[in-house]
Amino acid sequence: MPDDDHSPSPAPRRRVRRWEWVGLAGLGIAVALVLSLTTFDRGGDEPEAPGPAAPVGNPYDDGRRTGAQAVLDEWARAVRTGDTAALPALFDPQATPGFLDSEVRRADNAAQVPFSEFAYDIGLEPETPVPSGLADALGASDVWAPAVYLRYGIAGADAQSTRKPVSLLLARHGDEWKLVDDSPLPGSNRETWRGPWDFGPVTTRTVAGEEGRPSIVLGHPEQSAMIDLIAADLGDAVAHVTDVWGEDWSRRAVVMVAGSQEEFSSLVGSDHSGADIAAVAVSDAVDHRSGTASGQRIVFSPEAAGRLTDLTRVSVLRHELTHVAARPATEDGSPMWMLEGYADYIGYHGIEARFGDLAPTLAAEVARTGPPTALPANEDFRAGGDTARAAYESSWSLAAFIAAEYGEPRLDELYRQLARGPVTATDLDSRIRGILGTGTDGLVDSWAGWIKGQLSRP
Ligand SMILES: [Zn+2]
Incomplete structure (x- = not known):
């Protein structure tokens, strides 16, 4: 990136996720097991400003960003609206086999999800180096692996959107950029975050909260019974936490029920998804200016439905909601x-x-x-x-x-x-x-x- 007075300097970054889980052992009562903190500290104390990155003031980069953003916008629109017919034109003829098919499935899977926002941003971080010769192999005039983020929010339940990393390879043919691959590039540790809609059709239950603060439970049709139970518990659990903590929290939640261990790992991190774990709360970094934390999610494990009792399910839900409520007041x-x-x-x-x-x-x-x-x-x-x-x-x-x-x-x-x-x-x-x-x-x-x-x- 050029050191240019006219280019906005990227905000100092601090990306933090807090992990929380509650174990399934105990005598009919959930026993909380382990909490671990994972911090990706890149040298600052302020959370990254959300939203699309501004151009960096270099004509070559500006051109790349503008061109690549066009295909990202169309990709997001097609997935969000279920316009699967528009997807094939966005993919490189030599895109990784299965990439297009998985995006078609994803668009269908997410049809029930009430997104308030679903978009791809190009971040300001350095691009991932692309192996030499790849452009020639693809017959492309340029290849690029910028730092891309999926920015999404759930209508009503999310006060603000969350951003998740995407490892993306793009190729340019003429004036148009095309999607090539979203798996990690060799030598890069940047990964593509997978949401519930990457693991199968998503069904949702909205829970009307007090004062227009709806919560939502997301999962797959196979987990319908557990989704219904959590949805039935959620309103009272939110009120219960408010009784003790007070009203200074969002008083709503996004709860996900994972259908498989692989999905659970994806949603909470592979170090925090052992088979004896009932639920995990995760969040993005706290924005100390607004006193809020985006990306707060309570994720129930695939084992939870079979192993929690009515009593322990409620106590686990309240426990995790307490972390959600207290998150802005809690430092790692x-x-x-x-x-x-x-x-x-x-x-x-x-x-x-x-x-x-x-x-x-x-x-x-x-x-x-x-x-x-x-x-x-x-x-x-x-x-x-x-x-x-x-x-x-x-x-x-x-x-x-x-x-x-x-x-x-x-x-x-x-x-x-x-x-x-x-x-x-x-x-x-x-x-x-x-x-x-x-x-x-x-x-x-x-x-x-x-x-x-x-x-x-x-
Ligand atoms: Zn806890």
Whole structure:
């Protein structure tokens, strides 16, 4: 890119996805397992401005962008409107076999999805180098692999659109650019994001929310029963989270039900899609200027329908909705006992159950070695197995203890104070002291005593 005063400088970029999942183990109660954070930090703190990239002020690049954008616009229009007859003309005669067919299927699959926006943008990032000789092999005058994004939003449920990467190869023939391939180029780690419509026909249920805030559940016809159950739960779950968190959140959600492990991996990331995971919440980076996070999605795993009970399905949904509600107030790297304990506290809030049923792993640990002597550490949540289960259960019990002992408003205030990012032990102690009037050690001591009392109740 030329260093040109007339070209707008790209906004500093920070793309963040937060992963959250809830495990399927436990005694009839969902046990939250692991949360992990994935940060793609490219050197800035501000989220990338949405929308199409501006030309960069170089006539050669401008020409490429204008020409390529024309085929991208037509591609998006054809898929969004189901105009499959218009698709073949957009593809290079030597396009990768199957690429056109998959786009025709995609257009049909997405016919029921109420997009508020569906478009392709060319980003300002450097292009992916294309192997030499490819233009000749295609008989093209130019080939180009710019950084392309699919920008889409769901009408009503999305306050703003989200952008997902597309690895795209384009070839120019005369004045026209054509689509060649959307799989990763050799040597590039840029991938094409696949949405529910890439995995089969999509069916949707819209849930009328309060004050014109509809939520939506998307999935495939094979998951209709689960989609119906979640749609039936969703309105109450949103209201429940609002009761505890307050009204300063979107109070709506986009929920996806994955039909296969491959789809689940695509929607939440391959590191976060194990077979014991019930649901994951993901989002784009938080825009601190507007205090919002785009791309918030709650994704249920293909295993969830068969393994969640009515009770655990509702608590998982509330738990994930809590993350959605709190996302703009939550920085990555914050103490996870606070983030997860609070989400589980709202998830289980009002559910009548014995302490040992909600926290069986913790109860067993207390019986073996006594009550906790420290706050759960962030690494415990990623350890898997009983270590992670105990970390989640301990965090839930800690939040429940704080609410019981100090009241919900102070639990809420503690969340907002501790969700601001990584803290030192000294900072943690002083923030806890500022809200609860006792430091970390005092909190742990009284919490440990409370746990013993809970477990000794008949
Ligand atoms: Zn969680």
